[in-house]
Amino acid sequence: EVKLVESGGGLVQPGRSLKLSCAASGFSFNDYWMGWVRQAPGKGLEWIGEINQDSSTINYTPSLKDKFTISRDNAQNTLYLQMSKLGSEDTAIYYCAFNWFAYWGQGTLVTVSS
Amino acid sequence: DVVLTQTPPTLSATIGQSVSISCRSSQSLLDSDGDTYLNWLLQRPGQSPQLLIYSVSNLESGVPNRFSGSGSETDFTLKISGVEAEDLGVYYCMQATHAPLTFGSGTKLEIK
Numbered sequence: 729e730v731k732l733v734e735s736g737g738g739l740v741q742p743g744r745s746l747k748l749s750c751a752a753s754g755f756s757f758n759d760y761w762m763g764w765v766r767q768a769p770g771k772g773l774e775w776i777g778e779i780n781q782d783s784s785t786i787n788y789t790p791s792l793k794d795k796f797t798i799s800r801d802n803a804q805n806t807l808y809l810q811m812s813k814l815g816s817e818d819t820a821i822y823y824c825a826f827n828w829f830a831y832w833g834q835g836t837l838v839t840v841s842s
Numbered sequence: 843d844v845v846l847t848q849t850p851p852t853l854s855a856t857i858g859q860s861v862s863i864s865c866r867s868s869q870s871l872l873d874s875d876g877d878t879y880l881n882w883l884l885q886r887p888g889q890s891p892q893l894l895i896y897s898v899s900n901l902e903s904g905v906p907n908r909f910s911g912s913g914s915e916t917d918f919t920l921k922i923s924g925v926e927a928e929d930l931g932v933y934y935c936m937q938a939t940h941a942p943l944t945f946g947s948g949t950k951l952e953i954k
Contacts, residue, residue, distance in 0.1 A: 773934055775943040789942040823890060830902060832890040
């Protein structure tokens with residue numbers, strides 16, 4: 729069974745950093761592009777970015793490129809999202825997804841507040 | 843960035859009724875490789891999004907065939923032929939032809 733499990737969310741103060749993880753199982757992780765999408769409370773979906781199989785290509789939505797860093801560890805079947813300089817506008821559920829969004833994790837909630 | 847405009851923003855339907863959702867793109871979504879990377883997703887209340895349709899009209903595995911997609915270039919439609927109670931939620935179109943990938947603002951389907 730394909731499974732994506734995000735973790736690392738929680739309450740964080742403005743200006744701080746946070747690193748999210750997405751543990752993958754049930755498929756050949758190193759065969760797929762992986763991506764992150766977020767959803768602010770009561771709002772729509774926002775694509776954050778994606779990473780290819782060997783990490784040689786990483787694409788971001790321009791507005792987040794300087795704040796967020798996507799990486800992966802194929803040996804650990806894990807995708808990461810490093811977030812820095814967090815602000816209230818980054819409060820959202822963060823999802824990992826792959827295979828043209830055929831598979832999604834359950835999401836992890838990040839709340840940025842003092 | 844490509845802007846996807848979905849209409850209507852809210853839709854109310856009875857069980858068995860057929861409904862359509864429109865997604866209009868600010869640019870043609872026909873890629874140079876000949877494919878059109880327009881997908882439809884459904885997000886049920888409290889759940890992660892679910893892929894329904896990919897590349898305009900291809901039904902994702904396991905998705906009921908009452909869902910269908912059509913369109914080309916800049917105009918796309920998702921049709922539900924005979925709404926069922928489990929279809930309630932927010933429908934999103936998304937495009938991956940042009941970077942960055944973008945989503946529509948969503949259409950909320952309510953069941954009367």
